[in-house]
Amino acid sequence: MVTADRAVLAGDRRADASAWGSDAFPELTGHVTFSWDTLEWWEEDEQVFVHAWSPYHRVDVLPSSRRVEVFVGGDKVADSARPYLLFETHLPTRYYLPFADVRADLLVASETVTRCPYKGVARYWSHPAVPDVAWSYPEPIAENPRIRGLCRSTRSGSTSYWTVGGWSVHTRRSPDRGGPPPR
Incomplete structure (x- = not known):
């Protein structure tokens, strides 16, 4: 079951419903996941889209x-x-x-x-x-x-x-x- 959506705050910027938790798996209880659709993602100074790079992907x-x-x-x-x-x-x-x-x-x-x-x-x-x-x-x-x-x-x-x-x-x-x- 997904717990309540959370807003993400960064400085004066706010992204509603951009983080959530889940108790569907005991290992995830107390952890939060973030949305790739509503937030900008960066690895150092380079923007990343869709998901983070895998070091095993060529x-x-x-x-x-x-x-x-x-x-x-x-x-x-x-x-x-x-x-x-x-x-x-x-x-x-x-x-x-x-x-x-x-x-x-x-x-x-x-x-x-x-x-x-x-x-x-x-x-x-x-x-x-x-x-x-x-x-x-x-x-x-x-x-x-x-x-x-x-x-x-x-x-x-x-x-x-x-x-x-x-x-x-x-x-x-x-x-x-x-x-x-x-x-």
């Missing part, structure tokens, strides 16, 4: 010459032989493409914005067949400058798919589990 970005194609709603929206592969702890490989290799005329800027503590603030684009089908990090955090201005497609399914080296890729799984592209 994000590596490597250039590649694999051919990557992205199809959405029957349209080929991207074709690149110069993707950047993003390897992130516990997640499948993700492919980021230069915007010059993306048919931006088929995408419309969305109002959706998300934050990742390891990459930064993402802006989204929609296709008539799939909303929020792609994103990019216009200004990624300093540790991941290689993804600046690149485009990543987010969805795979009946209206969209990827191919890498001619093989279909399920964007939520490893490319090694893909197969020939749909016909």
Whole structure:
């Protein structure tokens, strides 16, 4: 059971309902947790979003010459032989493409914005067949400058798919589990 919400005070600033306690687990009795949504978080002089960094989490970005194609709603929206592969702890490989290799005329800027503590603030684009089908990090955090201005497609399914080296890729799984592209 969650105990009463608490306000957090810092100098002359107040954030209501930004801290609370719980007696659901005996180990947590007497402890307080804080909201990532209502408070600004800083590690030294750098703002942190969503959650604190884990020292066991890595994000590596490597250039590649694999051919990557992205199809959405029957349209080929991207074709690149110069993707950047993003390897992130516990997640499948993700492919980021230069915007010059993306048919931006088929995408419309969305109002959706998300934050990742390891990459930064993402802006989204929609296709008539799939909303929020792609994103990019216009200004990624300093540790991941290689993804600046690149485009990543987010969805795979009946209206969209990827191919890498001619093989279909399920964007939520490893490319090694893909197969020939749909016909």
